[in-house]
Amino acid sequence: MTPARLGANRRGMGKEGRITAHQIAAMLGVSQPTVSRALRGDKKVNEDTRARIVALANELNYSVDHNALRLRTQQTFSIALVILCRRGENKANINPFYLSLLGCIAASASERGYNLIVSFQDSPANFFANYTGSRQSDGLIVIGSGQNVEGWQYFGEYARHNTPMICWGASKEDLVSIKSDNAMGTRLAMDHLRTKGCRNIAYIGPMNSEQPQFQDRINTYMAVTQELGLPVICPTLPENAVREDQGYAAVKALLRDKTNFDGLFCANDFIALGALRALDEAGIAVGKDVHVIGFDGIATGAYAQPPLTTIEQDYYKAGEMLVEALIALLKGKTPDTTPVPVRLLLRESA
Known part of the structure; x- marks a missing residue:
């Protein structure tokens, strides 16, 4: 960036002369909310626009003040992910299906500007769902073993408190759930x-x-x-x-x-x-x-x-749909619970 371009935009700088999102918006001819969404990784921002915003922010050593953002929006920009295990199950023996799903949920959340809090739970001694009430997260995704009947009952009861919650293959009718076809x-x-x-x-x-x-x-x-x-x-x-x-x-x-x-x-x-x-x-x-x-x-x-x-x-699609469905709930919209696609993977056993 030329000194003239930077100097022409110094008005509107934050405290201690730091660059602000408003100033980056003015430099690029976009709105300040667009700058904020782009820097949070919101995929709804045009890819070229997002790239220009990120490049300029890096050039100016600008980063989002997350504490200020949370105060202003009253959002944590975090998602809690609970993995229900069988009671007493060694965590090293968890079904790798759920670990693959965890990875895809984490990637999808990151792409949309959310952090992920992960909790492994297996019994009433460690069941916990009040992530939103304690301001640890904006919503909750629950996946895991159907053999943990107590766990699904617990989260089924908690759903009645209107906690934003999406589940994978939940057994309770009062839980909003996504599953494969x-x-x-x-x-x-x-x-x-x-x-x-x-x-x-x-x-x-x-x-x-x-x-x-x-x-x-x-x-x-x-x-x-x-x-x-x-x-x-x-x-x-x-x-x-x-x-x-x-x-x-x-x-x-x-x-x-x-x-x-x-x-x-x-x-x-x-x-x-x-x-x-x-x-x-x-x-x-x-x-x-x-x-x-x-x-x-x-x-x-x-x-x-x-x-x-x-x-x-389709693990990636499943992770994407779980995160998108939770975000829809947070915005007061009806989540998409269309079944996740599957395919026949041919090997030698059949």
């Missing part, structure tokens, strides 16, 4: 298994779950088997076991009972990994004698033996 994913899996010649496809997953995604998957499985005239094969899962052990035990039960099956549709990838282990121990060739498909698209599936075919959820 589970029905489409199930049909993609079943259609692919049929193209592989499978006539006896077992569903390995919860039959009566607090998590609506599992109910969507079992309901669609039942509908497809009826439409195609296929037998319904749904082994019982051991309660309170981790998902891998549930998949392992279910397949062991099928083999013990000499149930005829040539395809497995597993309600999530961890269940599928347990199923693969049981099939391997029985000497059954996966991808040849039995075809296996999981659901979620966790990275671990690529390293299974054989690599796991799965229904992959």
Whole structure:
């Protein structure tokens, strides 16, 4: 910037001669709110305009006074993210699906000028939801295990206090929730298994779950088997076991009972990994004698033996929609809860 251009705009500088957002706005011929939104990373600001504002702010060593911004707007520009774990679960063993979703939520929040506060909760001893009342955040996103029934009940009750809250696959009807297109994913899996010649496809997953995604998957499985005239094969899962052990035990039960099956549709990838282990121990060739498909698209599936075919959820889109939905609530608007897209990710297990 030339000395003349800077000197011509010194009027309106802040205390101690510091440059202000008003002055940057005047230099670039935009409004002061546009400067503020651009420097918060608001994607609604035109990309070229945002780039010009950021470049000039960096040149002038200008940064937003966040304390002043919070006082002026009465917003924290922070989002609280609660990850519900199974009671007593080792945090190193959390389903990587939720860690991938966490990363995408964090990226999406950052792109929109929000900080993220992350909390792992597993029991009444550490349940906490009053982030807005304590002025720690403007709103709340809740994701995590459907096996933590107490946790979902707690946040379901708290939602009645009109706290801005968005959930991933929540089991409570009074919680605003986003989920993947589970029905489409199930049909993609079943259609692919049929193209592989499978006539006896077992569903390995919860039959009566607090998590609506599992109910969507079992309901669609039942509908497809009826439409195609296929037998319904749904082994019982051991309660309170981790998902891998549930998949392992279910397949062991099928083999013990000499149930005829040539395809497995597993309600999530961890269940599928347990199923693969049981099939391997029985000497059954996966991808040849039995075809296996999981659901979620966790990275671990690529390293299974054989690599796991799965229904992959769009993690980035999910994170983006959760953050956008919460921001819509904060603005008094109706959030978009359209199901998140899924796709069939082909590998060697089916």
